Amino acid sequence: MSTELSEGQGLDGLGEQATNGKTRQSDICSGTTGGSMVSIAEYYAGKNVLITGATGFMGKVLVEKLLRSCPEVKALYLLVRPKAGQSMQQRVSDMMKCKLFDRVREDNPDFHQKIIPISSELIQPGLAISPEDVERLTACINIVFHCAATIRFDEPLKHALQLNVIATQKLLSLAQQMHHLEAFIHISTAYANCNRRHIDEVIYPPPVEPKKLIESLEWMDDGIVRDITPRLIGTRPNTYTYTKALAEYVVQQEQDKLNIGIIRPSIVGASWQEPFPGWIDNFNGPSGVFIAAGKGILRTMRANNDAVADLIPVDVVINLTLAAGWYTAVHRPKNAVVYNCTTGGINPFHWGEIEHHVMSSFKRNPLEQAFRRPNANITSNYLINQYWILVSHKFPALIYDLFLRLSGQKPQMMRIFNRLHKAIGLLEYFSSQDWEWNSENMTMLMNQLTPEDRKTFNFDVRQLNWPEYIENYCIGTKKYVLNEDMSDIPAARQHLRKLRNIRYTFNTLLVVFIWRVFIARSQMARNIWYFVVSLCFKFLSYFRASSTITN
Numbered sequence: 001m002s003t004e005l006s007e008g009q010g011l012d013g014l015g016e017q018a019t020n021g022k023t024r025q026s027d028i029c030s031g032t033t034g035g036s037m038v039s040i041a042e043y044y045a046g047k048n049v050l051i052t053g054a055t056g057f058m059g060k061v062l063v064e065k066l067l068r069s070c071p072e073v074k075a076l077y078l079l080v081r082p083k084a085g086q087s088m089q090q091r092v093s094d095m096m097k098c099k100l101f102d103r104v105r106e107d108n109p110d111f112h113q114k115i116i117p118i119s120s121e122l123i124q125p126g127l128a129i130s131p132e133d134v135e136r137l138t139a140c141i142n143i144v145f146h147c148a149a150t151i152r153f154d155e156p157l158k159h160a161l162q163l164n165v166i167a168t169q170k171l172l173s174l175a176q177q178m179h180h181l182e183a184f185i186h187i188s189t190a191y192a193n194c195n196r197r198h199i200d201e202v203i204y205p206p207p208v209e210p211k212k213l214i215e216s217l218e219w220m221d222d223g224i225v226r227d228i229t230p231r232l233i234g235t236r237p238n239t240y241t242y243t244k245a246l247a248e249y250v251v252q253q254e255q256d257k258l259n260i261g262i263i264r265p266s267i268v269g270a271s272w273q274e275p276f277p278g279w280i281d282n283f284n285g286p287s288g289v290f291i292a293a294g295k296g297i298l299r300t301m302r303a304n305n306d307a308v309a310d311l312i313p314v315d316v317v318i319n320l321t322l323a324a325g326w327y328t329a330v331h332r333p334k335n336a337v338v339y340n341c342t343t344g345g346i347n348p349f350h351w352g353e354i355e356h357h358v359m360s361s362f363k364r365n366p367l368e369q370a371f372r373r374p375n376a377n378i379t380s381n382y383l384i385n386q387y388w389i390l391v392s393h394k395f396p397a398l399i400y401d402l403f404l405r406l407s408g409q410k411p412q413m414m415r416i417f418n419r420l421h422k423a424i425g426l427l428e429y430f431s432s433q434d435w436e437w438n439s440e441n442m443t444m445l446m447n448q449l450t451p452e453d454r455k456t457f458n459f460d461v462r463q464l465n466w467p468e469y470i471e472n473y474c475i476g477t478k479k480y481v482l483n484e485d486m487s488d489i490p491a492a493r494q495h496l497r498k499l500r501n502i503r504y505t506f507n508t509l510l511v512v513f514i515w516r517v518f519i520a521r522s523q524m525a526r527n528i529w530y531f532v533v534s535l536c537f538k539f540l541s542y543f544r545a546s547s548t549i550t551n
């Protein structure tokens with residue numbers, strides 16, 4: 001690892017030579033405030049950056065922001081694998097055509113020249129990087145952002161371990177061969193330690209020594225691994241959080257040799273401000289839930305109304321990540337610095353409020369061809385949730401599938417609901433409880449920035465207006481995930497009115513049916529019915545009379 005500081009950094013007292021060859025700043029938080037420092041964009045000028053996971057949700061936003069706000073960056077080397085019959089060049093060139101890059105394209109139509117795709121499959125030996133590419137990377141890379149991971153909650157342990165832990169280890173080894181490396185930034189998750197209620201910005205002891213686990217799983221067949229997975233992950237809900245915790249430990253092991261920053265975002269949502277509000281391109285986490293609710297498919301879900309919904313906009317995470325890269329390279333802290341990148345402790349918002357704003361937003365800006373009118377309710381009560389699943393999910397699905405069958409089409413609604421139930425079942429753990437994250441390092445980092453950097457790389461979530469953010473998030477799912485046109489909103493509203501009329505007609509028919517079958521046939525049922533109706537009538541007359549008196 002290099003002991004060089006790049007030209008023009010002008011950092012008095014930095015670059016103190018450590019015994020292990022890594023250059024360090026002795027006190028991480030004593031810091032001159034940003035004023036005397038090189039700015040973030042100045043730091044990235046002339047730098048070669050390596051990014052893994054650049055084709056993913058966060059990776060793309062990172063690439064875009066670096067190109068737009070640090071236009072003097074020398075080159076971005078992206079480790080990409082071929083996928084779904086597309087070569088890695090094709091994938092990267094498709095990615096750059098994406099709407100997300102519109103602003104960069106406007107500023108610099110030749111931005112693609114700065115992007116250098118490197119073929120790499122992270123679960124292969126040596127990351128499947130060719131020897132020529134290894135040579136090239138080790139010679140020029142100054143900073144690494146490691147975003148790649150499997151974020152699936154149902155990933156078999158072996159695969160999650162291979163990608164989230166072993167590939168991280170391999171990347172760290174590669175990083176150690178880099179002659180000019182100044183910082184290694186690892187993207188973790190705030191839920192890596194979700195088995196704890198209060199989470200500090202420290203790396204907790206791993207649930208198991210990763211090396212031992214890797215050795216043991218090597219000889220086990222998939223069936224055995226599947227059987228012992230629940231025992232291994234213990235109180236964590238899935239292999240994702242478990243392997244991300246192991247990865248943090250693996251990264252920490254190299255803190256004597258590399259300058260390390262670990263970013264722990266909570267639930268990453270659509271963009272807040274940049275490059276434009278509401279950018280989102282996937283169904284992960286809450287996005288899929290919002291869409292399913294907006295389409296009127298999801299009507300009930302288990303979540304705690306009063307629990308903090310720790311959503312964090314993707315642009316906030318990326319701004320913090322870039323600032324942390326700058327800080328790590330410039331200050332060279334002794335130990336890996338962990339940044340809990342969360343909103344709950346600073347500007348809390350709750351699942352109940354999210355539900356309210358999501359529903360009202362989709363009523364104002366409805367999605368096309370909704371199955372039913374959007375009306376989802378969250379409850380923490382298991383039985384109530386099961387009741388509504390039966391009444392509001394399974395029963396309508398059954399009727400709709402019957403209708404499809406009768407009209408000669410393939411039934412599909414029950415299948416959709418089964419998948420939805422599987423997906424929300426995996427999310428409920430996160431929406432039913434509260435965590436407390438200490439985010440002092442986020443505040444510390446903010447205090448290190450110049451006033452201009454604080455604006456350009458804004459991660460001050462105190463300014464986040466939740467109702468406005470949720471509105472843009474919902475519109476973002478409509479525009480960018482579902483590719484629906486905003487000009488179709490009047491037609492979507494018309495469709496909702498049609499659904500409302502269908503519902504009224506259905507309810508009326510149901511009442512008539514119940515009347516015919518149960519009430520009209522029995523004298524006792526008829527008597528009860530008349531009694532209930534006259535009672536209602538009396539109440540009504542009483543209220544009308546009393547309101548006339550008070551007026």
Ligand SMILES: CCCCCCCC/C=C\CCCCCCCC(=O)SCCNC(=O)CCNC(=O)[C@H](O)C(C)(C)COP(=O)(O)OP(=O)(O)OC[C@H]1O[C@@H](n2cnc3c(N)ncnc32)[C@H](O)[C@@H]1OP(=O)(O)O
Pocket residue numbers: 151152153154189190191266267268283284285286288289290291292293301303351354355358359376378419422423424426427430431
């Ligand atoms: C009114 C609203 C009220 C709100 C209420 C509360 C909401 C609470 C919500 C959430 C909170 C918690 C979140 C915690 C986060 C932790 C943070 C992190 O650190 S990491 C990030 C998290 N990671 C994930 O979110 C991965 C989760 N996803 C998976 O594990 C899989 O996708 C899974 C098991 C859910 C489904 O797996 P398969 O194999 O059945 O399906 P597949 O291949 O993934 O997708 C098939 C198709 O379905 C779409 N899809 C996937 N998920 C969907 C969804 N939830 N809804 C609708 N479609 C979805 C996909 O885009 C795909 O579409 P095509 O075939 O490519 O066109």
Ligand SMILES: NC(=O)C1=CN([C@@H]2O[C@H](COP(=O)(O)OP(=O)(O)OC[C@H]3O[C@@H](n4cnc5c(N)ncnc54)[C@H](OP(=O)(O)O)[C@@H]3O)[C@@H](O)[C@H]2O)C=CC1
Pocket residue numbers: 052053054055056057058059079080081083120121122123146147148149150151163187188189190244264265266267268269284285
């Ligand atoms: N989204 C969220 O809510 C949160 C995410 N995080 C963390 O942020 C990081 C990025 O997440 P996000 O962008 O949402 O995830 P995505 O699933 O969108 O992206 C994952 C990236 O990893 C790449 N990747 C996966 N497997 C391989 C492989 N075998 N070889 C090469 N590349 C591979 C994917 O490439 P490909 O396109 O080829 O599949 C993709 O670029 C992850 O580390 C995640 O743990 C943390 C907290 C919350």
